[in-house]
Amino acid sequence: MTAKPVVARRSPQTVMRLKRLGSFHQSRLSFMRILTRRMAAEGWTFSRPVFDIDASGVGRAVYSAQGPDRTYSLVAFAHDLPDDQRSDRVIAEAWDATFALFDGVPTEDDLNRLERNVPVQEAGRVSDRELTLSRANRSVRLWAHVVDALAAGRQPDRAMVDDVGYLMRTTAVYGSGKFGAADREQISDRTEMKVPFQAEMLTVFLIRTFVRDLVQHMAQVKGGDTAVELDPTIARSLGIGNSTGLGMAPFLVNHPVLLNNWIMVREEAIARVRSVPEATQDEQAAFWSALERAEAGVKTWQSAHPLQIERLEALRADIVALNAHLGAEGLDHPTPWDRVMTWAEDTLAEEGQEFLASLILEPYGQLVDGLAHCMSDDNKAATRIDGAMCVADMRELIEASFDWAADLDWSAPENCARAWYTSEEKLEPRLGERFEEPIAPYEQPLAPARDAAAALADLHAWPDNTAIAEVLLKHPEHRHTVRRAQMHRVAPYGEIRDNTISAKVLPIDMLRAKLSFFGATKFDPRSDRWVRICMYAGAPYPEDLSAETCDDWVYPERPA
Amino acid sequence: MTLSLNEVEATSKKATRGAGYSWGLAEDAGRAARWLCAQGVDGCAALQTVLDAAAGQDLISMTPVIDGASWVAPGAFACPIIAGAALSDRAHDLGDVRIGAVISPLFLAPFAAMAAAALATPVDVRWQDGAGWTDGEALHLEGDAGRAVSDVFVSVAPSEFGTLQAPATRAAPSAATWARLEEFAAKTYAPATEASRLKGAGAGLADTD
Numbered sequence: 147m148t149a150k151p152v153v154a155r156r157s158p159q160t161v162m163r164l165k166r167l168g169s170f171h172q173s174r175l176s177f178m179r180i181l182t183r184r185m186a187a188e189g190w191t192f193s194r195p196v197f198d199i200d201a202s203g204v205g206r207a208v209y210s211a212q213g214p215d216r217t218y219s220l221v222a223f224a225h226d227l228p229d230d231q232r233s234d235r236v237i238a239e240a241w242d243a244t245f246a247l248f249d250g251v252p253t254e255d256d257l258n259r260l261e262r263n264v265p266v267q268e269a270g271r272v273s274d275r276e277l278t279l280s281r282a283n284r285s286v287r288l289w290a291h292v293v294d295a296l297a298a299g300r301q302p303d304r305a306m307v308d309d310v311g312y313l314m315r316t317t318a319v320y321g322s323g324k325f326g327a328a329d330r331e332q333i334s335d336r337t338e339m340k341v342p343f344q345a346e347m348l349t350v351f352l353i354r355t356f357v358r359d360l361v362q363h364m365a366q367v368k369g370g371d372t373a374v375e376l377d378p379t380i381a382r383s384l385g386i387g388n389s390t391g392l393g394m395a396p397f398l399v400n401h402p403v404l405l406n407n408w409i410m411v412r413e414e415a416i417a418r419v420r421s422v423p424e425a426t427q428d429e430q431a432a433f434w435s436a437l438e439r440a441e442a443g444v445k446t447w448q449s450a451h452p453l454q455i456e457r458l459e460a461l462r463a464d465i466v467a468l469n470a471h472l473g474a475e476g477l478d479h480p481t482p483w484d485r486v487m488t489w490a491e492d493t494l495a496e497e498g499q500e501f502l503a504s505l506i507l508e509p510y511g512q513l514v515d516g517l518a519h520c521m522s523d524d525n526k527a528a529t530r531i532d533g534a535m536c537v538a539d540m541r542e543l544i545e546a547s548f549d550w551a552a553d554l555d556w557s558a559p560e561n562c563a564r565a566w567y568t569s570e571e572k573l574e575p576r577l578g579e580r581f582e583e584p585i586a587p588y589e590q591p592l593a594p595a596r597d598a599a600a601a602l603a604d605l606h607a608w609p610d611n612t613a614i615a616e617v618l619l620k621h622p623e624h625r626h627t628v629r630r631a632q633m634h635r636v637a638p639y640g641e642i643r644d645n646t647i648s649a650k651v652l653p654i655d656m657l658r659a660k661l662s663f664f665g666a667t668k669f670d671p672r673s674d675r676w677v678r679i680c681m682y683a684g685a686p687y688p689e690d691l692s693a694e695t696c697d698d699w700v701y702p703e704r705p706a
Numbered sequence: 707m708t709l710s711l712n713e714v715e716a717t718s719k720k721a722t723r724g725a726g727y728s729w730g731l732a733e734d735a736g737r738a739a740r741w742l743c744a745q746g747v748d749g750c751a752a753l754q755t756v757l758d759a760a761a762g763q764d765l766i767s768m769t770p771v772i773d774g775a776s777w778v779a780p781g782a783f784a785c786p787i788i789a790g791a792a793l794s795d796r797a798h799d800l801g802d803v804r805i806g807a808v809i810s811p812l813f814l815a816p817f818a819a820m821a822a823a824a825l826a827t828p829v830d831v832r833w834q835d836g837a838g839w840t841d842g843e844a845l846h847l848e849g850d851a852g853r854a855v856s857d858v859f860v861s862v863a864p865s866e867f868g869t870l871q872a873p874a875t876r877a878a879p880s881a882a883t884w885a886r887l888e889e890f891a892a893k894t895y896a897p898a899t900e901a902s903r904l905k906g907a908g909a910g911l912a913d914t915d
Contacts, residue, residue, distance in 0.1 A: 271707055274876060323712025330712070332875055529737065530820045533795025570895040578896075588896035591729040615795035618730075619769065622788070625730020 153420035153484050155413040159550070162409070164644040168655025169457070169496035172700055173504035174511060175412055176665030179697055180518045181347045182685060184338060186696030188214050192355075192688035195219075195251070199360065201367045202226050206261065207359070209352045210251055211688070213338050218277070218345070219248040220352035221257060223265050224360060232283050234317050234389040241267070241281035243314065243356070247349045249275050249328060267318075267325075268572065274328040277345040278321045282314040282353060285387065289313055292361050292376070297369030301377050307384065308446055311668060311680045314357045315387025319346045334522065341518050342404065343664060354386045354682050382690075385683030388666065391676045392575045395646075395656040396566065399592045402633050402640030404523040408663050409639035411521050412503075415514035419506050420484035422513075430477045432509035439701030440505060441465050443667065446702070451671040453652070457497050464498025508698075528633050531625070533615025535632070537608045540617075543631040544598050544605075547641045551595040554645065563649035566592040577653060577675060591626050593647040601627040667700065708876035709884070715740040717887050718753055724893030725757040726765065727787065734794075735787045738816035743877035745845040747812070750879035754886050755810040755853050760785055761890070770805060778806040783855050786810055790817030793860060797821035800829070805858040808833070812852030815840055818860065830863040839863065844870040 160166070172179070191212045199205035209220040223244045231240045244265045248256065256275065263270030264279065272279055288302075288310040295302040321343070323329040333339040358381050365373045398405050425433070444462060449455055471489060479485050483506045490499045507514050535543075545552070554561055565580040567588040578585040591597065601624040608617055618625055633640055645651060653675040661669065666679035684702060686695040719736030723729060735753060742749025760768060767781025769788050777789060786808050793800065794817045808814065811833040818829040823842030830839040834857070836850030846868045850856075879887075 274708070274710065323710030326707070326710055326713070329710045329875065527823065529733075530797075530824060531791075531795050532798070532824075533792075534798035567896045568894060569898045570892070571898045573895065576896075583899070585896050588894060590894075613796075615792065618795060619772065619788075619792055622728040622731050622765070622791075625728055625791070626733060627730070629730060629733070 153417050153481070155410070155417045158638050158641070159643065161413060162639060162641060162643040164642060164652065164655040166496045166500065167642065167659035168652065169500045170659050170662035171501050171504040172662055172665040172667060173412060173415070174507045174514055174697070175415060175518055175521070176663060176700075177341060177343045177347050178351075178665030178682060178685075179700060180341050180515075181344055181351065182691065182696045182699070183515070185211070185213070186691050186693055188338075190688075190691070192691075194359070196257070197359065197363075199224050199363055203360070203364050203367075206257060207356055208248075208252060208257070209355060209688075211348060211352060216249075216336070216338070217251055218348055219251050220349060220356065221246045221248050221252055221260050221264065222353070222356045223261060225265060227283075229286065232286070234283065234315070235391070238317065239266075239269075241265075241317070242284045243282045243353075243360075245278075245280040245282070245349060245353055245356075246272055246276045246327075247278040247280075247345055247352075249277055249333075271326040273326055274332060276327045277333060278319055278349045279325055279327055280316055280319040280349055280353065282316045282357070282386070284314050285310050285312060289361065293364045293368060296362065296365030296376055297373050299369065299372045299374050301374070301380060304380065307380055309448070310387075311383075311683055312385045312387035313361055314353070315389050315678065316350065316353065317389050318393075319349055319388075321346050334524075340522055342408075342522050347664065350386050350388075350681050351685070352688075354384075354685070355687055357386065358384070358687065381687065382685070383683060385667075385680040385685070388661075388679050388681055389672075389676070390657050390661065390679065392577060392653055392657075394660050395577075395653045395675075396575050396590065396592055398642065398656050398660055399594065399646065401523065402630060403525050403528050403637045406637030406640035407521050407523055410637075411517045412663075413639065415507050415510075415517055416487070416503050418513050419510050420481065420487055422483055422510070423481060424479075425477045425482045425509070429509040433477070433506065435704065436505055436508040436698070436701060437465075437469070439698070439704055440501070441469075442702045442704075443700075444501075447668045449670040451673075453674075454669065454671050457495075460495045461497040461501060464494040465501070467493060468498065468502060511697075525636060528636055529629065531614070531618070531629050532632055533613055533618065535614045536610060537605055537612045537614060537617060538610035540614050540628065540631065541602060541605050543634055544602055544627065547631060547634050547643075548595050548598040548602075550643050551599065551645065554595070554599070556596050556599050560649040561645060562593070562596060562647050564647040564651060566590040566647070577651075580647070593645075594627070594630055594641060595645055596647060597624075597627045598631070600624070665700065708878050711740045711743055711875065711877060714743050714750060714877045714879075717884075717891050718750065720894050721753070721757060721887040721890035722787065724890040725761045727760075731787050731791060734791050734817070738787070738790065738813060741816035741819060742812070742845075744874060745871040746874040747815075747845070747847070747871060748877075748879055748883070749813075749816075750877065750887055751883045752810050752813045752853065754883045756786060756813055757890055758886070759783065759809045775801060775803050776806075777803055783807045783809045786813035786817075790814045793817045794820040794824070797824040800825065800860070800862055802862075803860040805860065807855050808858045809855050810853050811856050811858045812838065812847075814838075814858060814860070815845060815847075815852075819843075819845070825862060827862050827864050828867070830861055830865070832859045833857070839865070839867055841867065844873070846870050 196208035207222045227242045292302045567585045654671045668680040670678040684699040715736040718739035719732045722732035722735035739749035739753045768785035770777035770779045815838040819840040822829040828841045839846045
């Protein structure tokens with residue numbers, strides 16, 4: 147007897163390139179889907195204890211989500227924002243709506259306290275009773291259209307709804323102790339919060355419900371008896387937009403163990419499915435259905451960005467090729483998923499490969515969904531430097547993470563053209579031109595490959611058997627590099643294997659990698675460092691959440 | 707108003723960098739300040755004492771020269787961030803150590819905790835008229851608060867603990883201390899220019915549609 151074939155995880159060398167990370171798609175292991183599956187499985191109940199919004203659309207509302215052990219409440223404030231103050235930029239100072247996720251059910255006093263702080267966002271303070279702080283702006287054109295149509299007794303134009311996709315978009319969802327909110331550690335041992343970003347995903351899930359209710363309220367105010375209810379099918383197709391800038395890119399570099407855990411879990415899931423010896427007819431049918439529906443989703447995915455337009459064209463062509471290939475040869479082969487993935491690696495672009503990699507997980511919830519519990523970072527010990535490690539081992543570790551950069555000339559301007567820094571105003575992360583702006587003295591440590599090269603150069607002067615502790619006393623400037631390299635031992639997928647300060651770096655690749663794990667769809671870059679996405683489009687609203695609706699909502703319904 | 711521990715760590719890290727330390731040491735100082743606050747001790751004030759003394763100084767003058775069990779900095783005092791990092795790095799062969807003239811020696815305790823956790827044995831840090839013991843998780847303090855310059859004796863001590871500090875999930879440094887740390891942190895921020903505002907953040911297309 148020979149052992150059954152077991153397909154290994156793809157290597158960090160393959161996976162951790164920016165072009166591939168920037169081609170990632172949502173999957174069963176995305177944080178939004180993990181949340182909606184959990185809430186359905188545990189029978190969470192939802193209520194709206196407060197909805198106190200006046201005729202001009204100003205006021206407050208509370209939406210509570212009750213799980214088996216605890217209740218979480220979205221506290222929403224609706225504002226009357228002049229059009230000239232509406233901006234997606236993080237430096238904005240006013241918004242159409244502002245939110246906090248309250249840990250429990252807020253009292254009147256809590257609401258009054260939050261009303262003094264939440265509407266001003268970064269300029270206010272929240273407390274350890276709050277888990278997130280967020281805000282959103284209307285899509286001006288769709289909001290006005292939907293209010294006017296419903297008020298006049300009509301449904302909104304479906305094409306226009308599909309074109310925009312959301313009534314409001316968030317411009318930040320802060321968690322993890324920001325602006326005084328509860329630390330991640332305060333909730334990380336709760337079953338429902340163990341998976342990363344569950345508080346943030348719950349916030350957005352409830353915001354979407356509030357936004358639907360608010361647009362209905364405004365239509366009612368305007369139309370009175372003439373107004374009609376928004377068609378539930380249209381409501382369901384609406385997501386919440388999100389506009390994300392550079393802040394997410396440093397997050398990935400600053401959390402190598404967390405990044406590793408997300409990537410490794412997805413790679414493990416892919417490897418498990420690729421190792422499945424044969425696909426049952428049910429599994430094949432589940433895959434075909436997901437493919438057909440995902441393809442419909444890609445058809446409505448639009449972008450005005452030349453790069454994404456090109457990638458979308460390639461993806462659409464790849465999906466045609468995939469359908470043709472599988473249509474011809476089917477899935478009745480040994481290890482069929484490995485077979486099609488191998489074909490894709492030789493045939494499709496990264497977008498197509500990653501689209502397929504996420505899709506083959508769909509029939510195998512039992513095999514992959516449990517991995518969600520491995521996506522958080524509980525490894526506090528990883529931050530301590532083991533100073534006993536000898537210089538020779540240290541060099542080897544650094545080289546293992548940065549072998550791809552061994553021949554890179556770091557003195558060449560195009561290889562260090564950019565510098566990451568934090569701006570004085572609003573503490574906004576930015577990416578500047580090192581040789582054109584006076585920013586180098588303020589550079590953040592977000593170029594691990596360049597810093598690794600500098601450390602290696604100095605390490606060559608030290609005897610192989612010297613303890614690294616001794617080197618670090620002389621060279622404290624290499625301390626962060628040594629720590630990262632040692633983390634590599636527990637986090638092989640923790641390091642992006644591309645130059646993050648190159649003249650050609652595309653920060654949107656980093657943003658997309660992170661947003662894909664949230665479960666975002668319809669990535670629409672607005673520049674090389676700013677992207678719009680859609681969240682929860684197609685998802686059930688709280689009253690419709692069930693075992694049937696809780697998971698595959700991310701794919702559009704099968705075309706009739 | 708209380709601060710989250712995440713805020714303490716983030717601001718302490720930036721403040722340490724702003725005071726002239728390397729990013730790696732700044733990371734350690736951020737975690738150390740947070741750890742002290744999580745023990746219900748004012749880690750922000752302890753860090754402020756260090757940074758106020760270190761700002762503008764040559765860090766080499768505060769870096770201990772390690773000669774076996776005797777660690778002595780060439781300058782007027784040793785920095786507990788630098789000495790602490792060295793203690794934690796050297797946990798593998800940590801014995802009894804005397805560190806000469808450490809400023810804010812309480813700030814060594816979080817590093818002693820990292821060593822204790824790595825060794826799975828408590829470590830104690832004694833300064834003039836005071837001391838701290840830690841098993842890596844918790845902290846026991848006695849006597850002087852450990853803010854003034856003092857010679858320090860570190861030993862691996864599998865001894866019994868006294869009363870442990872009650873853990874805390876929030877920090878409440880004085881407004882003056884917090885403002886000072888933010889002042890140091892601000893040195894890491896680039897002054898905004900109109901060009902960077904437009905280019906650096908990548909605004910391009912209309913964002914109001």
